[in-house]
Amino acid sequence: MSSSLPEDHMSAMITVNVELGERAYPIHIGAGLIGRTELFAPHIKGASVAIVTNSTVGPLYGDTLRVALEPLGKKVTTVVLPDGEAHKNWETLNQIFDLLLTERADRKTTLISLGGGVVGDMMGFAAACYMRGVPFIQVPTTLLSQVDSSVGGKTGINHPLGKNMIGAFYQPQAVIADIGALHTLPERELAAGIAEVIKTAAIKDVEFFEWIEANIGALNERNDDALAHVVKRSCEIKASVVASDEREGGQRAILNFGHTFGHAIEAGLGYGQWLHGEAVGCGMVMAADLSVRLGRLADVARQRLVRVIEAAKLPVIAPKLGDDRYVDLMRVDKKAEAGEIKFILLTHFGETEITGAPDQAVRETLAASVRSIWRRPEH
Numbered sequence: 001m002s003s004s005l006p007e008d009h010m011s012a013m014i015t016v017n018v019e020l021g022e023r024a025y026p027i028h029i030g031a032g033l034i035g036r037t038e039l040f041a042p043h044i045k046g047a048s049v050a051i052v053t054n055s056t057v058g059p060l061y062g063d064t065l066r067v068a069l070e071p072l073g074k075k076v077t078t079v080v081l082p083d084g085e086a087h088k089n090w091e092t093l094n095q096i097f098d099l100l101l102t103e104r105a106d107r108k109t110t111l112i113s114l115g116g117g118v119v120g121d122m123m124g125f126a127a128a129c130y131m132r133g134v135p136f137i138q139v140p141t142t143l144l145s146q147v148d149s150s151v152g153g154k155t156g157i158n159h160p161l162g163k164n165m166i167g168a169f170y171q172p173q174a175v176i177a178d179i180g181a182l183h184t185l186p187e188r189e190l191a192a193g194i195a196e197v198i199k200t201a202a203i204k205d206v207e208f209f210e211w212i213e214a215n216i217g218a219l220n221e222r223n224d225d226a227l228a229h230v231v232k233r234s235c236e237i238k239a240s241v242v243a244s245d246e247r248e249g250g251q252r253a254i255l256n257f258g259h260t261f262g263h264a265i266e267a268g269l270g271y272g273q274w275l276h277g278e279a280v281g282c283g284m285v286m287a288a289d290l291s292v293r294l295g296r297l298a299d300v301a302r303q304r305l306v307r308v309i310e311a312a313k314l315p316v317i318a319p320k321l322g323d324d325r326y327v328d329l330m331r332v333d334k335k336a337e338a339g340e341i342k343f344i345l346l347t348h349f350g351e352t353e354i355t356g357a358p359d360q361a362v363r364e365t366l367a368a369s370v371r372s373i374w375r376r377p378e379h
Contacts, residue, residue, distance in 0.1 A: 014232060018151065018239040020246060023171045027151060027235050029228060033178040034061050034114075034139060037068045043137055043173035046108025048075040052096055052123040053114040054083040057141050060184055065114055065139065077103050081119060086272035088118045088158045096126040110135045110173070116142035116189070117149035117276065121167070124155030128170035138172045141181040143193020143227070144277050147200065147234035150175045152242040152252075158271055162332040163263040169247050177235075179227050187313070192277025194219055194312040195258075199284060200234045202305060203257050204241070206350040208233050213304070216311045254352045257344040258284030261318070261369075264329035268321040281314030282369075290357060290365040291345040301349060318369040326366055327359070 013030030028039055049069060053062055058080045069076050079099040081092050100109070111134060113123035120138050127136035138150040156167020182190070197219075201209035211229075212219070218226035238255065245252035262283030265274060274282075288305050291297035310316055321329075330341045341362070345353045 016235045016239055019243045025172055025174050027175040029177045029231050031180040033176050035064045035068045037071050039176050041072055044110045048109045051078040051112050051114055052119060054081045054119050056083040057115040084272045085118055093122050093157055100130050107131045107134055112137045112139060114139045117145040120145055120150050121155050124170055125167050128155055128168040135173050138175045140177055142189050143182055144196050146177040146231050148196040151235055151238050163266055177231055182227055183222055188275055191313045192275040195277035195281040195314050197230045197234050198308055199257050200237050202349055203254050203352050204237045204350055209349050213308050253354055254344055258287050260330050260333055260343055261286040264326050267329050268325055269319055278315055281309050282318050285316045286365055286369045288346055289368055293361045293364060296345045296347045320370050323363050323366050
């Protein structure tokens with residue numbers, strides 16, 4: 001495997017397109033993009049803009065975005081939401097609607113999300129609902145949101161009984177991914193994003209997975225070229241999958257590798273105890289274990305996956321929720337059919353299978369995975 005960066009690494013902005021006919025849109029990737037007026041101008045048609053951010057990201061990049069919008073002569077308002085997965089709910093969503101109604105936003109008002117996946121998911125859902133649909137732009141500031149949640153049009157909020165169970169498919173006008181923002185991420189947030197990168201490579205691109213194995217150190221150290229490469233390649237893969245199955249009727253479900261177990265961890269512990277990417281990292285370990293037990297995956301491949309997840313400083317031991325609790329939570333999953341849990345299994349790197357699994361095999365995986373409460377490493 002090669003440990004060198006590809007020749008097309010980011011020395012300047014590049015664009016990946018999501019091909020969805022009249023709903024197609026660009027994903028711009030590069031450093032310093034939040035301040036570039038020309039990237040926003042083509043996608044803002046009305047007289048007003050509403051920025052939706054959170055209490056962590058707003059102070060870092062809010063002024064830069066507002067200055068970039070000034071030459072467009074639009075009325076700009078901002079709503080600052082509380083930070084964290086625990087606030088991805090109806091109460092917080094209503095803060096967005098409160099601002100839009102108070103400011104008398106109309107159907108041409110453009111919403112701009114400035115933050116990670118929680119902000120982007122909630123703002124996208126608000127855009128889908130307000131006046132039955134207004135335009136929005138994603139400005140993701142975490143690695144996880146740049147490589148995954150900002151792309152593809154999945155929007156929504158959590159319910160105490162299930163993650164992302166209330167929402168809509170609604171595509172943005174554009175995604176503007178500024179890799180410079182990744183340098184202000186806490187270590188846990190960076191690792192959470194790397195989890196989604198590993199997932200994308202594992203299910204779709206064996207060469208990309210090998211590249212991650214060889215370059216995980218550069219990613220942990222926030223090397224700009226390494227970060228730009230994984231954002232670009234992850235977006236290319238996701239854009240291709242979304243273009244072929246926008247509403248998750250088939251192939252798009254493979255993007256949920258590790259998420260059936262991972263969502264159960266998030267809901268079972270209480271949203272925000274583990275970051276989404278941390279739960280997905282551990283969920284991939286569990287899904288790979290199940291894949292081996294069902295004869296779909298060689299154990300040597302499982303070991304490779306576990307090693308790279310550990311190297312990314314992600315958890316590989318699941319919390320003790322109780323087998324019955326895990327099973328109940330996994331039944332409240334968007335892929336479940338008539339109460340049967342559907343799993344994304346890995347068969348080879350780059351290949352997956354969507355299937356049910358015998359209850360005994362699932363419980364054996366839970367017994368093997370839940371050894372002790374994982375304790376977050378000190379940084």
